[in-house]
Amino acid sequence: MDIFTGPKLRDFKNSPPHLQFNKYVLTGYRPISTYRDCLQSLFYLHNEFGNIYTHGIPFICFLLVLPLSIPWAEIEWWIGVVHYLACLSPTICSVFYHLFMNHEGGAPIYDTLLCFDMFGVCLVNTLGALPIVHITLLCYPSSRLVATLAYLLLSGYGVHCAVSAQSNVHRLQSFAWQAIFRFFLFMLRLTGAGRGSPASLRLYLTMDTLALLGGLVNISRLPERFSPGRFDYWFNSHQIMHIMVVLSIVYLHWGTLEDLTWLKGYHCPGE
Template sequence: MMGLYQGPRLLDFAKTPPHLQFNKYVLTGYRPVSTAQECLRSLFYMHNELGNIYTHGIPFLLFLVLLPLSIPWKEVDSTWICVVHYLACLCPTVGSVLYHLFMNHVGGEHVYDTLLSLDMFGVCLVNTLGALPIIYITLLCYPAVQQTALLAYILISAHGIYYATTARTNITRLKAFVWQALFRFVLFLFRVYGNGVGSPNSLRFFIIMDAFAVLGGLVNIIQIPERFSPGLFDNWGNSHQIMHVMVICSIIYLHWGTMEDLNWIKSFQCPTG
């Protein structure tokens, strides 16, 4: 497939535009400034963003087609849970593919910043929409608390979205998700030690989900393994691609956990009194 189109001469780190110099350990394989059509053509030749495009592009297509087949749409009273979960699984991959595909657009830094904000917005949405079914089911037997918690999480998420989409460093972006993670952690504790409800099997999926997300973010910040062998991982196996794979694993565990809860809720009744 990579031979279908003869790509342009690629650049090294020093010759690429300053706004694309965000990983000094990736030394070669940078696409030159390109039009939208030329960016699309870059799907068919080797460069250092190709792996980032396909590690989220292929899962997006698979999620788009396969996830609806495993969601019990007709068996859940609150259909909105199924809708927001489906959107949550798709959001981060869409923004990521657009960002990595068009980041070298002739529009320059302005277009790059817009695409980066879109990418981060998708990450924020998977955190926000993905947690709403968890909150809903955990607090199912406490309707008033449930509604308050849903509203509170949305407000916390709006705060995170603002900081994530305006942040200038990976560390600042990671901090934007801390309050959301703490909120979910409290929910998990409520399931274990309080009166929260949910499938006995779903909690471990959600914990693994967050573990993958956090580990992926840390790998991306530390920039390993390319930090130890600059140039060796320019096209494949660098920290950002590893993070992409971990994000996909995190989404899969989110899906498994949510499906456990949705299948469990069909036969559950809150205790009276």
């Protein structure tokens, strides 16, 4: 096998059952492969190529650029760490899933990788929201502690639901309670009961809207549903979701930076 041309690709009906999860993607499936062959698939075109790189390239950018924009010296260290990990986790976990999903270990390896991918999504939902909880309830230490513990418990439940879900619809539903909790925090800010930068609220709402729309596009299988085979390599629903997830992470980062800038000059009443 030449590293740049790759092996002969399979069609949908000749792929293993555990890889037949999108019946509208008809061609471009990699054969069952070793770890080395999976890595070599980084260098030739197949139907997971776009999925790998639409998260692989952003991962490298986030890894290198995000630490330079976080004001480490002006914030509590844990806020920077959890935010950084939140931004990295869904992209790197997704890359591993898509790169090695056709490994010769078969369905057990695939299921493990899928759980790993879902865990990355859970991490961005969990870690990404902790600074939001902290800053929204900044002046209410007891409520902040209760809210943080409650959100962590909801997140644990979400992880369990996501890794045990049997369909994309159920996986999307796994994150509903976390989204509702964040929306409650946003309403506290909107009504003035919560704290935080006025500019960050719009960014956070955009973040969650993009994530939701990406999930809906993925489960609806648009646009490939209307033209099976046409979007096997590019611009299928999963790639569109990847792009929307990356944009969602960018808005999370912008919103967090706005909050951290606001936090530097804010003191709770009575301090």
